[in-house]
Amino acid sequence: MLDAAHGYSNARIAQRRDVHIDTVRLWRGRYDSEQGVTSLADRPRPGRPPTFGPLQRAEIKALACQLPAESGVPLSRWSRGDLAREAVARGLATAISASTVRRILATDLLKPWQYQSWIFIRDPAFAAKAARVLDLYARVWDGLPLGADEYVISADEKTSIQARCRCHPTLPPGTSRMMRVNHDYDRGGALAYLAAYDVHTARVMGRCSAKTGIVPFMDLVEQIMTSEPYTSAKRVFWVVDNGSSHRGKAAADRLAERFPNAVMLHTPVHASWLNQVEIFFSIVQRKVITPNDFTDLDQVEDRLIAFERRYNETARPFRWKFTPADLEDLLARIERHEQKKSNSQQPLGCDQQPAVLDQAA
Template identity: 55%
Template sequence: MAYGQKAEHRPRMRAQVVLHAARGRSNARIARETGLHLDTVRTSRNRFAALGLTGLAGAQALRPSPRFTALQVAQVKALACRLPFDADAPLSRWSCPELAREAMVRDIATFVSASTVRRWLAQDTLKDEKTSIQARCRCHPTLAAGQARATRVNHTYGRGGALTYLAAYDVHHARVFGRTEARTGIDPFMALVAQVMSQEPYTSAKRVFWVVDNGSSHRGKKAADRLTAAFPNTVLVHTPVHASWLNQVEIFFSVVQRKVVAPNDFTDLACATWPHIAGCSEQGAV
């Protein structure tokens, strides 16, 4: 095993540690000759001394796999077959990590991983799956996923209007400020800036950098001058053209789209406003 080319790398390295130790070499010398960390060498020797060859398998192989009853599996599958709204979850649809978290919150299991949930759902072929947010009222209710059936969203809908969603993300404090407006433009953007800059620590900060893309509401030097004139301690920084994805708030937008907005099943615009999205964020959906 120690020098076999087809042996798994980690067990092979542990076996080499044991062979070096059998030759009377110190941990420091073994670490130097094998390229391993000193702590890794020490741990490998201790496991071999305590468990023999079994210790070469590593901690992951020695750890017993959690056992789940058929009832626990059925409860998780039943949860996946309910719409998140019916389960009082602030989501538009389930994902395996969210199902695992909800199962632990409901005390279905002390701990269950997302990969375990994904494996359970695969047995029955149960699938999981901003500037403008459209309120689409489906003509028929959305159906939760079931056995051999994905979530069904009716393709026919009535239009309830659209909102523009603006958000600012403080990368130092992981804090999101947001608002919804009837349309985009300079005034809505400046309203968002005022919402943020009227609060501490931004009001008294020496400089506050606003990283934005090249959208029409904050493009070019005029936008930078306009922002500085209104709030002297602000500095407008533009991302490169066609690289808005460099802005960290885009990560937040993608999560909101995936977990809260999709599949755009809102009865009216009131359900798509910032308080609704913020409420989902505070409850852990975002």
């Protein structure tokens, strides 16, 4: 409209403002010289006006971002229906449905009915231990690249794999019907699956045992280290977690005494996610064990060993994405968190005043 007041034609205005000439005609037609700028305001739209205003939407989102216990509600987490009832009880709305709550929360990707567990890093040597493991995954040791005759093995145990014999046969999928597994079962015992995963060749070597412990783990080591190419290898690095079967310096010394070319490295405490064999175990859980329907432990063992052979036929190394740069970023974020936590817990001295008083001043 300012361009029009300066005498520009519709075509010239469209060129200057990078819009279509029909847009220029539309707004020049809507402009009323008597009403001025107010004639360009949004016109009333058809349809029902919004039931919940911006303030109500913000209050519902704020409620969803609180733990139920903080509000005195005996729940562990909110559902959409719970949030709708709580919003009505607090007077945020006279009535609101669970689907409306979902749409309001979806604008900020809020899903309080979901949760993710996590564990805080407590190992004081986390940085050093994690860096060594990540270097090995990148085929580096003490700053030097690994040779062709050096290997990295990731090993662990998957415990308590049960044999649950269903009281009625499992039914295969059919037309408009998923596979059906009977809920009732008879217990047939449990076993442990010990596996060693070659990080760079993606080869898995495993065995089953009635229980875990030092002896079963060393049996796995014996199985691997007495076969090629590991027997004649210059060094074989064993990455393990801090389980009782291979914990501490005693386990490392025991391994080195039995096989001088074997080197054991432990992941940081509570950081088994750095052990790549855990990824393989998650595949076993999804593809072999779930749903659990085995007549006895022999069938469990046969299935595990058969899957191991099947996996090795087409396996490729995992695309490990957590790099030393990611480790540095993680440690920096932890340091900032600890700094913030210590500052918030620092008591006020005689010469210190709360920040709110500074702002008021």
